[in-house]
Amino acid sequence: MLRDEAELIRQCCYGDVEARAALVDAHQALVYSLAWHMLANEEEVQDVFQTVFLSLFQYLDRIDPERGARAWLRRTTLNECFDRIKARSRRPARAENAAPVSTLDTPVLAAQKREVGRALRVALDALSPQYRATVVLHYMEGLKYTEIAEALDVSIETVRSRLKRARAELRKGLRKYY
């Protein structure tokens, strides 16, 4: 996979349109999901999505093809999210699409899932941006402590401590459903 991506990046640098589309295909879910869980505002998420990918192709020559674009995209998306969170005033989180409701769920189960999903969304939004990023990178991306530490430019101990405290805060917010 990394080998293919290295070739894609080289081809993008030579103006290959198909390679560019393939690179976006490979990483669009990462950028969109990361921004969505950080911002919970569709308009801002879409703005981050556009900005990050346009920046990627503007600075692609600075990325080592052998290392791939994932780490760069992850860090850039988070930085964009941090800047927007810092700039905006607190707004209520939109949790309409938070719950992973299945078409096989009964109406009662679907309603329960939506309710819990909404509660989790609010609890996640109540975390500080750095704690939220740690949770999202660990549970959505499945990153190890060392990888999260590199992505956020903090020590492994800081990651461990933030995850522990973030889980405690999330549990507090979701206590009624446990």
Add this chain to the structure above:
Amino acid sequence: MRCDDVQGLLEDYEAGELNGEPRRLVKQHLADCAECARLLGLLTAERAFLQENVRRREPPGALRQALDEALAAWERPVPTRRLTPGDLVRVAALVLCVVGIASLVWLFRSPEAPEPREEEQPAISADEELEDLLGEIALLTAEVDALTSRPVLWDDQMGRFPRLTAEINRSQEHLVQQDREAVAALTLAAARLREDAGDQAGSQARRDFVLAHMPDTLVAQTLILTKERSQP
């Protein structure tokens, strides 16, 4: 190991971040301690819950389409990448292959066939194209003026049919916005034509227009960046 010590390590153990001797000791304790095993079960369930709710999602199709269009319309020079030794090896191999193939082709070449005569294509006059653009800009600008000069009637009707009037106003604003964007795009195209024809004033007009009307857009920033990079 005591339960207090194990419970302090359970989160790292559950996350797969505990290794070596500590991991072995925790695992051994869990085999014999129902309470600690129960706590581990809760942590595992919590992880499953969070992974289910904090998961990847695909962007909407319209968002991806907008990105593709922005990338297609984006003019940028090919960036110069630092050459790595691997790149030099690849280039050398490619040159050798091309020379080899070309040599073989030349050695076994067929008698040359007469080249077909190229038919002359009618030249598109840049002046005519510019004139068409300016005409279209004038029409759209007139339409924008007409739309924004709403009859007083609509304002009078606001009190009687507020929802309908609000809907009409929204549609009108949408049309005005579309026309304004079209005027901006065509004005840029006209300025670019002038620039291509050697009219330096066209180049300056293009930059002035973008900076005045679209300063915060990435298009504006990339146009300026492209211009700066192309200057010696």
